[in-house]
Amino acid sequence: MKNVLTYILLLLSITVVAQDKTEEKAALKLKLKAQSFVAEANDLADSDAFVEAEMEYRKALSIKPTQVAGAYNLGHQYIKKGNFEEALYRNQQAAKNATTKEEKHNAFHNMGNILMEEKKCKEAVEAYKSALRSDPSDDETRYNFALAKACAKQQEDDNPQDDDKDGENNKDKDDSKDKDKDKEQEDNKDKDQQDKEDQGDKDKKDGDQDKDEEGAPKDDKESDPKEGDKENQQNQPQPGQMSPQQIKNLLEAMNNQEQKVQEKINAQKVKGAKQQTDKDW
Known part of the structure; x- marks a missing residue:
């Protein structure tokens, strides 16, 4: 048995050596x-x-x-x-x-x-x-x-x-960002101010529309008590003049007087005329 194992190992070693030589020959080739x-x-x-x-x-x-x-x-x-x-x-x-x-x-x-x-x-x-x-x-x-x-x-x-270039580039980028931010804030500030001015102009314009040609508020003029006093003063008669109501009363009195006179005249005419009676049948 020992001889058989020895023979197998010897055979394997010969095979390996032969394989190595084959690879060496191939590599050399x-x-x-x-x-x-x-x-x-x-x-x-x-x-x-x-x-x-x-x-x-x-x-x-x-x-x-x-x-x-x-x-x-x-x-x-x-x-x-x-x-x-x-x-x-x-x-x-x-x-x-x-x-x-x-x-x-x-x-x-x-x-x-x-x-x-x-x-x-x-x-x-x-x-x-x-x-x-x-x-x-x-x-x-x-x-x-x-x-x-x-x-x-x-x-x-x-x-x-x-490194210095990168530092400078980063600094320039940061400065640019800060400038853009400041500019944006300034633009927003200007826009808010402009909006306020526009609103003020609108309010002023609306106020002017509420005034009449003389510059006074229309509502105030209509409700001005002084204007009512002026109208009352215009309706009141001036010294030495009759008021419209007085003139109206005087005309009515004259008409009544004239009517009474006319009735009196007519009564006298009827009294002096001959009267005829109807026959009885």
């Missing part, structure tokens, strides 16, 4: 294939066949994304074409997958150069720092690092800091 694509791309790049070279580099990276040489060399070609955005991405890819200090140094050095081309001096300083960590003895990197520091300081002096 991919690596060699990627290297062949990179080599072909390098030859095309030397012949200024950029499009064909770019295609071969991409083939190498598609089968082995961690292929440092493919990403680094493709980034270098993008720098030559002025495509700094893509060049920066490819050098970042190379720096991430780099396994040696030399690979890291070269990738970060190129990243610093790209950032300087884009006037991003502060970011370039950090890239050159990373490059010098991998190779402090590189004179070109040290020189570029000094230029990047001077450029970053100049940019900082020329432009206010972002």
Whole structure:
């Protein structure tokens, strides 16, 4: 039984080793294939066949994304074409997958150069720092690092800091809000004052309509006791004159007197005339 178990374990170990060797062979095969694509791309790049070279580099990276040489060399070609955005991405890819200090140094050095081309001096300083960590003895990197520091300081002096800008912007916004609030209050105050003035004008106008042409209130004039006294005085006879009622009474008396005289005359006429009597039948 013990021999059987030993045989099984030995068989399993042989299988694992064989599998590992198969995976290693597959990885090595991919690596060699990627290297062949990179080599072909390098030859095309030397012949200024950029499009064909770019295609071969991409083939190498598609089968082995961690292929440092493919990403680094493709980034270098993008720098030559002025495509700094893509060049920066490819050098970042190379720096991430780099396994040696030399690979890291070269990738970060190129990243610093790209950032300087884009006037991003502060970011370039950090890239050159990373490059010098991998190779402090590189004179070109040290020189570029000094230029990047001077450029970053100049940019900082020329432009206010972002914090100060934000503070100023916030202050301006607060001041603007306060001014708008004050203006709104002033407008409301003016509106209230105008409403009061308009109401006053309306009341005054209504009051004027209640007055007659002489400016006196109509109701007051109608109920003015002085006006009633004037009417009574007009109905009363003036000194040396008869009142209408007196004239009326005098006319009635004259008419009565005339009627009495007329009746008297008529009576005398009847008394002097002959009287005839009717016959009796």
